[in-house]
Amino acid sequence: MTDTVGDPYRQIQAGEKVKVTIVSPGPIGSALGRGYVEGGARVLACVVGRSQRTRALAHGLELVDSLDDAVGAADIVLSVVPPGEAVAVAGAIGRSAAATGVTPLVADLNAIAPATVGRVAAALAGLDFVDGSISGPPPDRAPGRGRTRLYLSGPRAGEIAALAHPRLERRVLAGPVGAASALKMSTASLYKGLAALFLQATAAAQQAGVLDVMLDDLAPTFPDQVDGLGSWLALSASKAHRYVAEMREIAATQAAAGLPPELFEAMGVV
Numbered sequence: 001m002t003d004t005v006g007d008p009y010r011q012i013q014a015g016e017k018v019k020v021t022i023v024s025p026g027p028i029g030s031a032l033g034r035g036y037v038e039g040g041a042r043v044l045a046c047v048v049g050r051s052q053r054t055r056a057l058a059h060g061l062e063l064v065d066s067l068d069d070a071v072g073a074a075d076i077v078l079s080v081v082p083p084g085e086a087v088a089v090a091g092a093i094g095r096s097a098a099a100t101g102v103t104p105l106v107a108d109l110n111a112i113a114p115a116t117v118g119r120v121a122a123a124l125a126g127l128d129f130v131d132g133s134i135s136g137p138p139p140d141r142a143p144g145r146g147r148t149r150l151y152l153s154g155p156r157a158g159e160i161a162a163l164a165h166p167r168l169e170r171r172v173l174a175g176p177v178g179a180a181s182a183l184k185m186s187t188a189s190l191y192k193g194l195a196a197l198f199l200q201a202t203a204a205a206q207q208a209g210v211l212d213v214m215l216d217d218l219a220p221t222f223p224d225q226v227d228g229l230g231s232w233l234a235l236s237a238s239k240a241h242r243y244v245a246e247m248r249e250i251a252a253t254q255a256a257a258g259l260p261p262e263l264f265e266a267m268g269v270v
Helices: 007-013 027-038 052-057 067-072 083-100 114-123 157-161 179-208 211-218 223-227 229-256 262-267
Strands: 019-023 042-046 062-064 076-079 105-108 129-135 149-153 169-172
Touching: 019 027, 019 067, 027 042, 042 067, 067 083, 076 083, 076 157, 083 105, 083 114, 083 229, 105 157, 114 129, 114 179, 114 229, 129 157, 129 179, 149 157, 149 179, 157 169, 179 211, 179 229, 179 262, 211 223, 223 229, 229 262
Parallel strands: 019 042, 019 076, 042 062, 076 105, 105 129, 149 169
Antiparallel strands: 129 149
């Protein structure tokens, strides 16, 4: 799985309990953590400064109120935060590791551009680093939520993939650090971009009085989207404010590929 075998991998091979810290336990981070608990890991979650709602979401995890305590006890640290916070959180993890004298393996699982991945790695101040991205809903027990995949890249990606999780498909990519994030930026541009295009198109059609005709014309090509259009767009709109930074990360990714970034820069306008 990887050419570099570190302490977490040896512990898994020996059947020892690996210590995983989640930063931070929102809906996705908490669901990830509970699955790792089921897989046999000890999972800690830092809840310093977080709301009671977040603490409730993190049920089943070992909660600590200090990032130093969470990082200092960990073999592996998983960063699962909004993309606009990824670099700052990486810096905080690096400082906690230095303060406690530990060198955990850190995986950034956030929706960020490959260029931002480089900034995250620099902020970690020399800690070994795995680039990751999550595709799909939180990996919880809810029926009908669909599959959740964790894509990983980098020399030690196999060590993260080796962590047992009953509801998570783990895939190690052959590319370097940044490959997993590049994949996320590409898939997210379609998933979220399509929702934005439908929202704009339906609003314009409604204003012109041709919405029903437009949907009838689109139904053969986009049957699932048209059939559940109301609930899909309402859900997308309710979460749109959370994706502003992600739209900017997609724009940066596309600009780095020599493509015009204006489309997703516009989607990030608030």
